[in-house]
Amino acid sequence: MIDIVRTAQKTSQKSNRETCSEPSECTAEFLVLEPAGYPMASVLDEYPEISDPGVFEHYAREQWKGYIARKGDYLLDRRMFPDFAYKVTDVEPPGSVIGQDTRIIVRDPVISSVPVVEFRSDVTFDDVIGQQNARKKCKLIERFLEAPEKFGKWAPRNVLFFGPSGTGKTMLAKALANKAHVPILPVKATELIGEFVGEGARQIHQLYERAQEMAPCIIFIDELDAIALDRRHQELRGDVAEIVNALLTEMDGIVERPGVCTIGATNRTDTIDPAVRSRFEEEIEFTLPDEMERLAILESNVKTFPVPVKDVDLKAIARMTGELSGRDLVGxxxxxxxxxxxxxxxxxxxxxDLLSSVKKIKNIQPPSNADRMYI
Incomplete structure (x- = not known):
C-alpha cells in the first residue's frame, strides 16, 4: 500500500506541475482515504468491509466526481454504505477535483488497541493500611481466583470498589492479585474511549479476550464512571452507548469467560448508569482513614525517607489531617x-516542615464532605 501511494505521488507531482496552474482546476491523480465511521455510534460497531477494491473505486469515482478533495476533509458515502464517512488523508495535487481517472485508495482504519499491561503485583495486604471491611469482603474474590471451577454460576464475576479518591482501591486490587497468585490487567476507563465509532467497544472485547487467555485473572477498571456514565449526564461528554453496551455484554457473561473477575473502581457511584451498577454482584466500600490509621500511614512512610526526621510528632499531624486520604497524606x-x-x-x-505542608493543603483544599462523593 505504501509503495503504491509513493509511486502515485511521484507520478502525479510531475504531471500536475506540467499541466496545472491552480490545483482546483486539476483532476486529482490519486486520493487516499481512511474509514472514519458513522455519525451516530449506534448504527454499526464494525467498519464496512471492502471485498473488491476495484468495484469500490468505480462507485467512489461515480458518486464523488467533481468534488474538490482537501486533506483532512470527509467524504460521505451515499450509495454503498449510506452516511459512512471517509477521511481524506492525502490527495495530489492538494485541493484538486475528483475525476473519472482519479486513483482512489482506502487504507485500513488506524485503530488503537487498549493499552493492556499484564503484570504480577508485588503489593501485599500488609501494604494496605486500614480498610478492614473491604479486606474481609475480598476474601470471597481470593477464594474464587484460587479455584474458579468450584464456584460455577455463584462466582463473584463483577465487583465494585467505591469510595473517596486515594483510599487504596487500586492497592487492594493489586494485593488481592498477589495473594491469589494471578495476573491483573489494570486499565483506566478513559483509555477505552476511542477516536472512531466502534473503537471503544472493540477495545473492551479485546480486553476481555486477553483476560480469558490468562484466566484466572483480574480486570481492574479504574475511573469506571468515565465510560459507565448515567444517561442523565451523557450530555456532559457525548454518547457512550456503544461502550456501555459492550461492557454490559461482557459483564453479563454472554460469552463465558470462566476465571475472569472484573473489579470496577469509582468515587462517583451517583453518576454510574443504573444498568451497569446492577451488574455488580458485590459492592465494597472504601472509607477515609481514621486518626489511628492516619498515624500508621505516616509512620510507615516516614521510615522510607531518604533524609532523617528530627523531633517530629506524627500523632499531632494525624489529629490535624482529618478528611485526608492516604494518598493525600503521602503525596x-x-x-x-x-x-x-x-x-x-x-x-x-x-x-x-510537616506543619507547613498541612497548613498549605488545608488552605488550598475547600471543606469536603465525603458523603457527597458517593451514595
Missing amino acids: KVLKTALHNVIIEDRENVTQD
Missing part, C-alpha cells in the same frame, strides 16, 4: 515536606 503532606528540605539543602525533616 501532599510527607512528600511536600521532604522535597522542601531537599531543595533547601537541609539535613533533617522537622515538625515545622
Whole structure:
C-alpha cells in the first residue's frame, strides 16, 4: 500500500506541475482515504468491509466526481454504505477535483488497541493500611481466583470498589492479585474511549479476550464512571452507548469467560448508569482513614525517607489531617515536606516542615464532605 501511494505521488507531482496552474482546476491523480465511521455510534460497531477494491473505486469515482478533495476533509458515502464517512488523508495535487481517472485508495482504519499491561503485583495486604471491611469482603474474590471451577454460576464475576479518591482501591486490587497468585490487567476507563465509532467497544472485547487467555485473572477498571456514565449526564461528554453496551455484554457473561473477575473502581457511584451498577454482584466500600490509621500511614512512610526526621510528632499531624486520604497524606503532606528540605539543602525533616505542608493543603483544599462523593 505504501509503495503504491509513493509511486502515485511521484507520478502525479510531475504531471500536475506540467499541466496545472491552480490545483482546483486539476483532476486529482490519486486520493487516499481512511474509514472514519458513522455519525451516530449506534448504527454499526464494525467498519464496512471492502471485498473488491476495484468495484469500490468505480462507485467512489461515480458518486464523488467533481468534488474538490482537501486533506483532512470527509467524504460521505451515499450509495454503498449510506452516511459512512471517509477521511481524506492525502490527495495530489492538494485541493484538486475528483475525476473519472482519479486513483482512489482506502487504507485500513488506524485503530488503537487498549493499552493492556499484564503484570504480577508485588503489593501485599500488609501494604494496605486500614480498610478492614473491604479486606474481609475480598476474601470471597481470593477464594474464587484460587479455584474458579468450584464456584460455577455463584462466582463473584463483577465487583465494585467505591469510595473517596486515594483510599487504596487500586492497592487492594493489586494485593488481592498477589495473594491469589494471578495476573491483573489494570486499565483506566478513559483509555477505552476511542477516536472512531466502534473503537471503544472493540477495545473492551479485546480486553476481555486477553483476560480469558490468562484466566484466572483480574480486570481492574479504574475511573469506571468515565465510560459507565448515567444517561442523565451523557450530555456532559457525548454518547457512550456503544461502550456501555459492550461492557454490559461482557459483564453479563454472554460469552463465558470462566476465571475472569472484573473489579470496577469509582468515587462517583451517583453518576454510574443504573444498568451497569446492577451488574455488580458485590459492592465494597472504601472509607477515609481514621486518626489511628492516619498515624500508621505516616509512620510507615516516614521510615522510607531518604533524609532523617528530627523531633517530629506524627500523632499531632494525624489529629490535624482529618478528611485526608492516604494518598493525600503521602503525596501532599510527607512528600511536600521532604522535597522542601531537599531543595533547601537541609539535613533533617522537622515538625515545622510537616506543619507547613498541612497548613498549605488545608488552605488550598475547600471543606469536603465525603458523603457527597458517593451514595
